[in-house]
Amino acid sequence: MIKRSFLGLVKPKLEMPPVPAGRFEIKAVPTPGRVTLLLEKPKDPRFASDTVALSKGDRVKTGQKICLSSDSTVYTLSPVTGTVFQVSPSIGDFGTTYIAVSIDVEPEDVFDETFQERMKQPDATLAGEYLSALPGSPPFGAFFRENTSIDTLCIMGVDSDFLSMTQRTILDHQRDALKQGIDGLKTLTGVERIVLAVPAGADPQLLDLGAEIREVSARYPHTLPRLLMQALFGQTVPAGKACEDLGTVFFSAEAVAALGEAMQHGRFPGRKVLTVTGKNQTVHLVTARIGTPVREIFNMLEIETRDLDRIVFGGPMTGSAVHSEDQPILPHTDAVFVQDRNRIPPVSQNPCINCGECVRICPARIPVNMLVRYLEAGRYDEAADLYDLHCCIACGLCSFVCVARIPIFQYIRLGKYELERMHAAEANHA
Numbered sequence: 001m002i003k004r005s006f007l008g009l010v011k012p013k014l015e016m017p018p019v020p021a022g023r024f025e026i027k028a029v030p031t032p033g034r035v036t037l038l039l040e041k042p043k044d045p046r047f048a049s050d051t052v053a054l055s056k057g058d059r060v061k062t063g064q065k066i067c068l069s070s071d072s073t074v075y076t077l078s079p080v081t082g083t084v085f086q087v088s089p090s091i092g093d094f095g096t097t098y099i100a101v102s103i104d105v106e107p108e109d110v111f112d113e114t115f116q117e118r119m120k121q122p123d124a125t126l127a128g129e130y131l132s133a134l135p136g137s138p139p140f141g142a143f144f145r146e147n148t149s150i151d152t153l154c155i156m157g158v159d160s161d162f163l164s165m166t167q168r169t170i171l172d173h174q175r176d177a178l179k180q181g182i183d184g185l186k187t188l189t190g191v192e193r194i195v196l197a198v199p200a201g202a203d204p205q206l207l208d209l210g211a212e213i214r215e216v217s218a219r220y221p222h223t224l225p226r227l228l229m230q231a232l233f234g235q236t237v238p239a240g241k242a243c244e245d246l247g248t249v250f251f252s253a254e255a256v257a258a259l260g261e262a263m264q265h266g267r268f269p270g271r272k273v274l275t276v277t278g279k280n281q282t283v284h285l286v287t288a289r290i291g292t293p294v295r296e297i298f299n300m301l302e303i304e305t306r307d308l309d310r311i312v313f314g315g316p317m318t319g320s321a322v323h324s325e326d327q328p329i330l331p332h333t334d335a336v337f338v339q340d341r342n343r344i345p346p347v348s349q350n351p352c353i354n355c356g357e358c359v360r361i362c363p364a365r366i367p368v369n370m371l372v373r374y375l376e377a378g379r380y381d382e383a384a385d386l387y388d389l390h391c392c393i394a395c396g397l398c399s400f401v402c403v404a405r406i407p408i409f410q411y412i413r414l415g416k417y418e419l420e421r422m423h424a425a426e427a428n429h430a
Contacts, residue, residue, distance in 0.1 A: 077134075134259060134262060155250075157206075159218075170257050197214055270289050311325065366392060380422075
């Protein structure tokens with residue numbers, strides 16, 4: 001909930017009930033009969049291939065690489081052994097296009113020999129060609145960007161949104177794998193400075209993991225990477241730049257643990273941990289195969305949904321609603337929650353009333369009340385040039401406090417997406 005000053009001059013204070021503390025039992029979701037993998041097509045039409053190097057009836061093994069085409073850098077790894085049932089187009093948020101690969105699952109895993117052989121000689125090339133598809137989506141692509149020099153790796157042992165305990169759970173339950181993963185990061189990247197960000201009061205045994213332990217505030221939005229850059233390293237990320245441009249790459253604790261497991265066993269770990277919250281606010285921690293339809297998780301947890309209930313992948317501040325219970329769990333899916341249709345906050349097309357709540361709560365100090373006017377009008381270049389669109393850290397607080405119920409965060413996401421799409425098209429015709 002939000003507490004406000006009577007005079008409206010004090011910054012609104014965000015207060016929401018935290019997720020329960022303590023160790024949770026992790027429940028394993030049975031492997032479904034069919035999984036679906038999504039390959040995101042590049043926004044640049046020059047590289048947006050419509051084909052996959054597989055077709056219906058092909059057999060795949062666990063850990064086998066699946067690419068958009070034989071020379072594409074877009075790939076995923078199969079979390080199961082089975083037969084390709086269907087290859088079809090799919091559309092996500094803001095027109096993002098995917099190729100969906102559905103696989104009928106066989107009862108027993110047969111592990112891909114190529115993946116096993118490549119894991120015997122880990123190097124930077126392996127990280128780029130295989131390991132970005134691990135659970136947690138480790139951002140190894142940052143090491144292949146031009147004019148980028150990485151000197152610090154930061155592992156996030158804190159969760160980046162409400163209603164998520166995934167990273168905290170990894171700290172509690174997968175410490176051996178986390179230690180192996182930290183050693184693996186040093187081998188793969190050559191970076192010696194590894195910082196593990198943990199909540200205040202974390203277990204002292206984490207000191208044995210081989211990383212520099214730094215306690216940080218677990219209050220939202222302080223766990224977002226751009227704010228962690230300021231809290232941990234005293235650096236402010238300039239507008240239009242990424243943390244990588246300042247030499248720091250952020251890995252989730254799950255991504256590092258998955259790397260440790262892969263390096264220890266030479267096999268692709270096809271399961272990921274996620275936090276699931278039902279309509280009654282009951283929190284569950286589960287592991288599920290990547291590609292599992294969320295329906296299978298709801299069935300195991302006896303979570304019932306009705307028409308007009310909302311299913312959100314991610315947290316309540318930055319998550320995205322999905323249109324179907326057939327939506328698969330992806331490598332970066334940390335949390336799923338369900339909103340009862342009678343408790344969904346309303347949105348409107350009302351004009352901004354200039355109350356100033358969004359401006360006062362914005363961590364980046366953006367004039368949000370002016371920014372949203374340009375975004376509503378589709379004047380995205382002016383929104384970026386005049387009102388700091390690219391300074392937004394995507395925390396969603398502006399939408400949360402908006403008295404007029406304007407979906408500001410969605411306008412911001414759409415604006416950034418459209419600018420990226422337009423600039424890709426301009427580069428294509430240059």
